[in-house]
Amino acid sequence: DGYSATQLFGQGVSYTYDDVIMHPGHICFGAHEVDLTSNVTKNIKLRVPIVSSPMDTVTEAEMAVAMATVGGMGFIHYNCTIAEQAAMVAKVKAHSPGFVVNVACMTPDTPISALDALKSTKNFSSVCVTDTGALGGKLLGIVTSRDIDFVSDRSTPLEEVMTREVVTAPAGTSAKAAQEVLRANKKGRLPIVNAAGELVALATRAVFVGERFLPPQGAPSLDGQGRLRCGAATGTREGDKERIAALVAAGVDAVILDSSQGDSTYQLQMLAYIKQQHPALDVICGNVVTGAQARRLIEAGADGLRVGMGSGSICTTQEVCAVGRGQATAVYQVSRVANQLGVPIIADGGIQNSGHICKALALGASAVMCGSMFAGTTEAPGDYFYINGQRVKKYRGMGSLDAMAKGSEARYLSDTQNLKIAQGVSGTVKDKGSVRKTVPYLAQAVRQGFQDLGVQDVPQARKALAGGSMRMEGRTGAAQAEGGVHDLLTYEKTPW
Numbered sequence: 385d386g387y388s389a390t391q392l393f394g395q396g397v398s399y400t401y402d403d404v405i406m407h408p409g410h411i412c413f414g415a416h417e418v419d420l421t422s423n424v425t426k427n428i429k430l431r432v433p434i435v436s437s438p439m440d441t442v443t444e445a446e447m448a449v450a451m452a453t454v455g456g457m458g459f460i461h462y463n464c465t466i467a468e469q470a471a472m473v474a475k476v477k478a479h480s481p482g483f484v485v486n487v488a489c490m491t492p493d494t495p496i497s498a499l500d501a502l503k504s505t506k507n508f509s510s511v512c513v514t515d516t517g518a519l520g521g522k523l524l525g526i527v528t529s530r531d532i533d534f535v536s537d538r539s540t541p542l543e544e545v546m547t548r549e550v551v552t553a554p555a556g557t558s559a560k561a562a563q564e565v566l567r568a569n570k571k572g573r574l575p576i577v578n579a580a581g582e583l584v585a586l587a588t589r590a591v592f593v594g595e596r597f598l599p600p601q602g603a604p605s606l607d608g609q610g611r612l613r614c615g616a617a618t619g620t621r622e623g624d625k626e627r628i629a630a631l632v633a634a635g636v637d638a639v640i641l642d643s644s645q646g647d648s649t650y651q652l653q654m655l656a657y658i659k660q661q662h663p664a665l666d667v668i669c670g671n672v673v674t675g676a677q678a679r680r681l682i683e684a685g686a687d688g689l690r691v692g693m694g695s696g697s698i699c700t701t702q703e704v705c706a707v708g709r710g711q712a713t714a715v716y717q718v719s720r721v722a723n724q725l726g727v728p729i730i731a732d733g734g735i736q737n738s739g740h741i742c743k744a745l746a747l748g749a750s751a752v753m754c755g756s757m758f759a760g761t762t763e764a765p766g767d768y769f770y771i772n773g774q775r776v777k778k779y780r781g782m783g784s785l786d787a788m789a790k791g792s793e794a795r796y797l798s799d800t801q802n803l804k805i806a807q808g809v810s811g812t813v814k815d816k817g818s819v820r821k822t823v824p825y826l827a828q829a830v831r832q833g834f835q836d837l838g839v840q841d842v843p844q845a846r847k848a849l850a851g852g853s854m855r856m857e858g859r860t861g862a863a864q865a866e867g868g869v870h871d872l873l874t875y876e877k878t879p880w
């Protein structure tokens with residue numbers, strides 16, 4: 385009954401995830417017994433094999449911290465200076481779970497209206513007041529909603545309303561000790577200050593409460609020294625050698641050589657250079673969509689491959705350049721080669737729901753990479769704003785004119801051309817809350833999917849795929865419509 389992957393994908397048709405449906409297998413274990421642990425590179429295992437895209441509206445330090453905290457991993461984008469990118473990586477590597485990633489600070493003469501603006505664009509509800517208006521300045525007080533809710537003149541400076549008597553803890557206080565101080569004092573915020581009274585970190589009750597409710601399977605992704613895992617993307621130009629050295633110095637765990645078409649002499653040369661200069665660094669090459677592309681990069685030493693061309697929600701590569709592949713076909717065909725050669729692949733782009741993640745893993749991917757799924761979350765860079773009453777954030781392709789204007793054109797190999805050809809678009813996505821909730825929810829849904837497939841972990845899924853016992857078939861348009869919600873006038877959509 386049904387088809388093996390070799391049969392289904394060997395018919396000259398390019399399938400997307402929605403074109404394919406998996407057949408259920410036999411269940412002899414609970415969903416909680418499913419283990420999704422898988423490799424994102426040859427040397428890095430993740431308990432939750434979900435990673436965030438290196439895009440400037442998706443992954444900066446805050447996203448990378450959150451992704452690693454829930455058992456996945458974030459890849460910091462490189463549409464910024466070398467110093468900025470390395471600083472973001474260093475921030476993730478230095479982060480202690482339990483503390484705030486981006487501490488909002490303002491100077492004492494700042495009007496309350498500036499805090500109002502911060503509240504609506506960033507979800508912050510309080511600020512630390514320091515003499516410099518930044519972390520590292522002398523702590524003068526804190527301002528929370530309680531201090532400002534009843535002040536009608538919003539031009540009042542913060543120094544007139546701030547709480548000056550603040551419970552603080554000394555630099556070096558552990559997350560556990562900070563939690564204890566917050567509990568004992570019934571406070572919401574605990575600034576950590578050094579001997580000179582300068583603000584060095586901030587612990588909050590909200591962060592602790594959020595982390596306490598993480599499911600056990602979402603234990604953080606840590607390196608050998610107990611620091612959060614963090615990846616970063618880079619290009620293949622001469623100047624990127626300096627970028628890579630700075631990322632390594634900042635403690636990066638793996639780099640992505642970022643290109644929409646990774647089967648190039650540029651990647652092969654950069655890969656050889658990295659393997660010689662930074663032999664301990666894991667390198668993810670790509671993107672690729674065929675077995676031949678994959679083999680060339682693997683034989684040259686790639687530690688992981690990113691798979692997908694034009695499948696992303698903001699991608700126009702297939703329309704503009706006539707190349708690419710349906711994502712389900714691309715993942716399966718590349719995995720056939722890569723899995724045999726022992727190199728993990730990341731299914732990159734086109735993930736719209738947990739079913740797609742399940743299909744990607746069942747078709748041989750070791751991890752999935754998401755852009756739009758995590759854009760619009762609290763941890764994504766950028767400000768919230770409103771369109772037609774809907775709270776949104778910006779999400780843009782790194783090959784959109786918008787992003788290229790800021791310097792990301794190298795990914796699309798147009799760095800020497802005067803005429804920039806866009807291979808992506810820029811738009812908005814709705815407010816999706818925190819990835820600290822989204823990712824555990826997705827992971828649990830995938831565990832349930834694995835249970836239905838009758839496979840208890842990724843190696844078992846791999847075996848069933850290669851042996852042909854993982855059965856599947858194509859879906860007609862009507863079958864796809866039937867598989868979605870239909871015949872309802874209105875309904876409440878699940879958030880993810």
Ligand code: XMP
Nearest residue numbers: 437696697699733734755756781782783808
């Ligand atoms: P999703 O579907 O998760 O896709 O939003 C994210 C992935 O899309 C790729 N990407 C692009 N592809 N033009 C493209 O053709 C672009 O401008 C662009 N920007 C990002 C990238 O692989 C990302 O992980």
